[in-house]
Amino acid sequence: MTTTSQFLVQKDNIREGRIDTREVPPLGDGAVLARIDHFALTANNVTYGVMGDRIGYWKFFPVESEGEGVIPVWGFAEIVESAHPEVPVGERIYGFFPMASHLVMQPAKVSEGRFVDGAQHRAGLPPVYNSYTRVGAEPDYDGDLDDAHMVLxxxxxxxxxxxxxxxxxxxxxxxxxxxxxxxxxxxxxxxxxxxxxxxxxxxxxxxxxxxxxxxxxxxxxxxxxxxxxxxxxxxxxxxxxxxxxxxxxxxxxxxxxxxxxxxxxxxxxxxxxxxxxxxxxxxxxxxxxxxxxGHIQKRHKEWGPGVFEKRAHDFWKDTALKSRDWLTIHREQGDGAVKQAWSAVAMGKTPADEAWVVGF
Structure with missing residues (x-):
């Protein structure tokens, strides 16, 4: 049985948090288990917490404990268990995850380059957050940019x-x-x-x-x-x-x-x-x-499938390379690192030219 850790914050005071550890239940048909290796923590995640109720960020990764929630993050993960015929063990993906070590997912709309987490509780949430990139299918993938990808x-x-x-x-x-x-x-x-x-x-x-x-x-x-x-x-x-x-x-x-x-x-x-x-x-x-x-969905309708993604990706890659001149990314591992990074970000103590990439 796999054990998972997640960082829970108080919804009414996101600076306060604790690490919760529990066992992952057996996978159902068509499900996969992703091990989240690293994720970025920036002021963007603070916004997710502050707007958790207004925009619905608490709904992506719901928890049982009342008054607590999981802050969503962007990061990379590896499929470590699979009951889905099109998503094999060892697959590396990028996308929207909980601040946790693992996530049970229900891949749907699987294509060569991506899939959607079709978990029932995510069905009514913005599609851009439910889509995951299959890293191995990216033609210009550069592993040296992984940390910048998560942060920027x-x-x-x-x-x-x-x-x-x-x-x-x-x-x-x-x-x-x-x-x-x-x-x-x-x-x-x-x-x-x-x-x-x-x-x-x-x-x-x-x-x-x-x-x-x-x-x-x-x-x-x-x-x-x-x-x-x-x-x-x-x-x-x-x-x-x-x-x-x-x-x-x-x-x-x-x-x-x-x-x-x-x-x-x-x-x-x-x-x-x-x-x-x-x-x-x-x-x-x-x-x-x-x-x-909302703007992305508008452009999807106006520009057609994939156009916005390509323009945004090209813009990101160009500016990410330029940002190497001024940005320092701290990469850390372990429960203590997650707590330290979140405290620094939530308290506004991370300098503007620095960022965190952490993992459990």
């Missing part, structure tokens, strides 16, 4: 979605885009896309004083400011905001400063989730939570 692909895929969304809406007529939490990896991905597009608005990155030097060194934003310099942003020109912070105080001040020039705010992340309550100055009627899977 989910973030830069979102970056590409945000950029594509804004471009699709003609940047709401803006001639300036303000990116909050400009040192975050998803923000940097957006900055790569904007900097490569000569027709995009000028970009202003806003970050904390401790990150100014590293953000300026990237050379991606036209201007870098700190949160106490919001009044230096030109309020006379139409502006869109890409918000990675979820900091209500900052957004309220910025909306109040820009007034009618604030054409649209895309709320993407909640890196400052402790300050997530929006004040009276926040302009709700021109703000909207950005949900990448």
């Amino acid at each position: 692909f989910p973030l830069y895929a979102t970056s590409f979605c945000i950029y594509d969304f804004m471009q699709d809406h003609d940047w709401y007529g803006a001639s300036q885009v303000v990116v909050l939490s400009a040192s975050s990896k998803t923000a940097i991905g957006c900055a790569y896309a904007i900097a490569a597009d000569a027709s995009a608005p000028r970009s202003v990155g806003v970050t904390s004083p401790r990150n100014v030097a590293s953000v300026e060194k990237l050379g991606l934003y036209d201007e870098v400011l700190t949160y106490d310099s919001l009044d230096d942003i030109d309020a006379s020109i139409p502006t869109v905001i890409i918000d990675m912070s979820g900091d209500g105080g900052v957004l309220g001040r910025l909306h109040d400063h820009l007034g009618d020039s604030m054409k649209y705010t895309s709320n993407v992340g909640v890196t400052h989730y402790d300050a997530n309550t929006m004040p009276p100055g926040f302009i709700r009627e021109r703000s909207e939570m950005f949900f990448a899977p």
Whole structure:
């Protein structure tokens, strides 16, 4: 009998967590058991926890204990047991997993390059999270990029979605885009896309004083400011905001400063989730939570099968290679490493130019 470990957090306080160990039940017909070898932990996973109820992230990997949940992660796994004729033992896959050592899956819609986890409780959840890549079928697979894939692909895929969304809406007529939490990896991905597009608005990155030097060194934003310099942003020109912070105080001040020039705010992340309550100055009627899977489904209908995936993959690979110049990834193994990494990420103590890849 296989023993599995998973990291459970308190839903109302995701900083608090514990490791739960139990035996994996025997596989049913058509099921497989995946051993998760490594996964990334970034601020993206904090967003999954904070939005667990609103968007449904707790539903992917439900647990029996009341008030607790498993944070979803992106990582690699190997099939170690199989009762499915098309998914053999030894198959290596990439995708959306629980923060755990194992996952029982029910492969469906199996093709040469991927399959879907057809577990009944996942049927109504966004398809992008239920699809798993069969690594051996990738024509340009590069194992040296595995850690970068875990850390950056989910973030830069979102970056590409945000950029594509804004471009699709003609940047709401803006001639300036303000990116909050400009040192975050998803923000940097957006900055790569904007900097490569000569027709995009000028970009202003806003970050904390401790990150100014590293953000300026990237050379991606036209201007870098700190949160106490919001009044230096030109309020006379139409502006869109890409918000990675979820900091209500900052957004309220910025909306109040820009007034009618604030054409649209895309709320993407909640890196400052402790300050997530929006004040009276926040302009709700021109703000909207950005949900990448919804944009991906829209593009699937408009572009056809596989087109979005190829464009996002090409963007990710190009920017991941560029990101080697500034990103340090810490790879660790064991229960203690998982606890340490999650504490650092959930408490906001991981420097912007670092990331974690861990496994049980």
